[in-house]
Amino acid sequence: MKAAREVSCASALNRCGIPGMDWCVNPYVGCTHACVYCYASFMKRFTGHDEPWGTFVEAKANLPAVLARQAARASGTVMLASVTDAWQPAESVHGLTRAALKAIAGTGLAPRVLTKSDLVVRDLDLLRSFGGLLGDSTASVGFTVTTLDDRLARVLEPGAAPPSRRLAALSRLAAAGIRTWVFVAPILPGLTDDPDAIAAIASAARSRGAAEVEFDPMNFYPGAVAAVRRVAEAAGPGPAAAFRAAALVPSEWRERIRALASEAIGDGGA
Ligand code: SF4
Structure with a gap:
């Protein structure tokens, strides 16, 4: 991974509209997970x-310093x-996320991680510094897992x-006492909405120490629909037909998948 272009930010700690989150920190612009x-x-x-989203990333070089100032007054x-x-991947070169964790350690802020990268294990020492399994000031680390099929994941x-x-x-994180969870999301019509496959993710997550498994069926945002449709069509007539059916009335599909996933995941599902 070569270095990303460096940019600067005016604010590092920003208000977050996601339920359960007070703040968000985004050390990079763009995301090459694509x-x-x-x-x-x-x-x-x-x-x-x-360039298309997913093909570029910029590093907010001054983010740790800005965050340290803002975090001192926040909780x-x-x-x-x-x-x-x-x-x-850019994090392995720039280390901005690790620096951000250092900046919030010892403040009133508790990190809530959601990632698709195993590089987070590098920061186990810092994550542990936020405390053990109990209490509001502890860290929690969630991993998004949409499928257990590594080949399908390479496409998605x-x-x-x-x-x-x-x-x-x-x-590794769970064994070290970090609270971990798995987010099965987004569940994609015709591609990852088989209840047995969802149950298998939940089972794999729990057997490795995940405290919770949550899920969310795909939202049919315009930016996502065309790309997911192309993958479903390339996957064959079955997935293509399932996607088309879901896209006709997304709200009905989401409701049906909510019920199926909830049953498949069992206790601890969303
Ligand atoms: S879904 Fe998340 S991990 Fe994937 S490209 Fe978007 S921001 Fe990156």
């Missing part, structure tokens, strides 16, 4: 890039990250670590 369903692709219009939960993956999330490596990372 997930076909990425809900954050709307961010491209704020970046000045002509609550802070999501790492909301419109990028804070442990994407070409730049991210394979799910097998994510689960291995979860296992």
